[in-house]
Amino acid sequence: MRSPQDEVQDEGARPAGPVSDTGLSQMGESSASSPPAGEASEPEAQAVEEDFAKLLADAEQQKEEYLELARRTKADFENFRKRAAADVQAAQTRGKVAVAREVIDAVDNLERALEAAEDGAALREGVEMVLSGLRETLTRNGVEAVDPKGEKFDPTKHEALSTQPVEGTESGVVVEVLQKGYALGDQLVRPARVVVSS
Numbered sequence: 001m002r003s004p005q006d007e008v009q010d011e012g013a014r015p016a017g018p019v020s021d022t023g024l025s026q027m028g029e030s031s032a033s034s035p036p037a038g039e040a041s042e043p044e045a046q047a048v049e050e051d052f053a054k055l056l057a058d059a060e061q062q063k064e065e066y067l068e069l070a071r072r073t074k075a076d077f078e079n080f081r082k083r084a085a086a087d088v089q090a091a092q093t094r095g096k097v098a099v100a101r102e103v104i105d106a107v108d109n110l111e112r113a114l115e116a117a118e119d120g121a122a123l124r125e126g127v128e129m130v131l132s133g134l135r136e137t138l139t140r141n142g143v144e145a146v147d148p149k150g151e152k153f154d155p156t157k158h159e160a161l162s163t164q165p166v167e168g169t170e171s172g173v174v175v176e177v178l179q180k181g182y183a184l185g186d187q188l189v190r191p192a193r194v195v196v197s198s
Contacts, residue, residue, distance in 0.1 A: 093187060100143040100189050104182055107134050138182070146181035148174045148192050157181060159191040163198040173197045 110131040117123045138144075148158055153172050158181065166175050174194045181192030 093184060096141050096143065096184055097187065097189050100138060100141065100182060100184060103134055103138055103143075104190060107131060107138070108179065110134070141184075143182055143184050143189060146183055146192050147177055148181070148194065149177045150174065153194070153196045157183075157188060157191055158196075159193045160196045161193050163196045166197040169197045171197055 110127050113127050114124060114131070117127065135145075146157065148154075151174050153160060153174055158174060161178055164175070166173075169175060173196065174192075175197045176195040177192055178195065179193040182189040
């Protein structure tokens with residue numbers, strides 16, 4: 001036989017009121033549809049993926065910008081290196097031209113001295129040695145004499161001191177070189193002073 005205390009305990013174990021099957025099934029569905037603890041829902045996972053894709057795109061864009069900056073910097077440095085090398089070369093050429101102009105005058109004087117010293121053998125030999133040394137110095141520095149006799153007159157390379165008619169020679173030809181010209185590579189140090197046929 002059940003005592004009143006047993007009945008009270010049974011009532012405390014059961015929920016008050018009727019329990020329907022629908023309520024039980026809803027409780028089951030609710031627990032089944034909610035994600036397990038610690039896992040993100042599908043919308044949250046999609047938002048994370050979108051954020052990651054955006055960060056990746058930003059990083060890719062920054063990488064391209066840095067690469068482009070590095071390429072430009074490299075090109076600028078290469079241009080600077082070429083300009084500096086060209087400036088050094090131009091300065092060397094200017095220095096050689098300045099020296100050549102001074103030496104050329106001495107060569108001219110020695111050549112005139114040789115012409116005037118036809119009879120003095122010892123003097124002639126000494127002058128020839130000095131002249132030979134000066135010519136070698138010019139050649140070592142890339143300075144070459146220009147003797148345009150017989151060539152067509154070129155005002156960019158020659159300086160016409162006079163003209164004269166020469167039988168059998170067309171007009172505008174160098175018929176006499178009064179003073180040789182000198183050039184350092186493509187740069188004219190001094191034009192040749194010439195007489196041109198008229």
